[in-house]
Amino acid sequence: MTDTTLYDYLERIASLMRAWAREQPLMADLQPIQLSALNYLARCNRYSNTPLAVTDYLGLTKGTVSQSLKALEAKGLIRKRPDAQDRRSVHLELTEAGRGLIESLVPPAFLNRAEEVLGEHSELLVTLLRELLATIQRQENVPGFGLCRTCRFHQKLEEGSLCGLTGERLESREGELICREHAEPDEAA
Structure with a gap:
């Protein structure tokens, strides 16, 4: 039988994050995918704030992401801006309300507290998780x-x-x- 320990730990942490998100009053009108899109847009650069980049980052279908982005725009959390060089392309930006929402929710307080308790071990954990992610991305040929x-x-x-x-x-x-x-x-x- 394959050892599932790493998977089990990552899955449990992801479950705790999803449960935490459902409990947040600020998340009442948002789906988890919408929070993920907002978080990405808050953290990406000017080359990466397009609908296609959001789709690639989240690893979801264009239709699913498109509907989520429309909902975020309707809620006043993001806005579209035409590309200066290519008017067919658009860039997505967080509004002040969108930025405020992300700053209120990310990262979760429970994660900050756990990181403090881990002390210097948290730096090692971040390094190892970055290496794990990079290895998976290389092996699976994903962006x-x-x-x-x-x-x-x-x-x-x-x-x-x-x-x-x-x-x-x-x-x-x-x-x-x-x-x-x-x-x-x-x-x-």
Whole structure:
């Protein structure tokens, strides 16, 4: 029989997160997928805030994500902005209400408390989970969606940073945002 310990722990933590979300008064009008989409949009960069990127990140169908994004827009939590270069493309942005909601809910207080109790072990846990995720993404050939500053294209300059893929300067905060074009530093060019 295969050892299911890692799966069991991850599944239990995911179950606790879903149960926590259902109990939140702020979540009364939101489906879990909508919270996931909002959280992604709060954390992604300017290259990654499109409906297609949300679909790829969540790993769901275009129709499901499209309906969720329409609901979020109707609730005033996101807005669409046409792309400056390609008017057929749109970018999604959180409204002030959407940003406030995410800041109130993510990360859950119980997770922060557990991280504090773990102390220095929490850093090791984060490192191991990042490595686990990167390994799965490589093995399953799924998009990386990593933090900009950890990408092989991220270049530090004397003043700021540059995306080596697009050749564009990056704002200081963009290094901490999720990018759909992320590539691990050890991946072949």
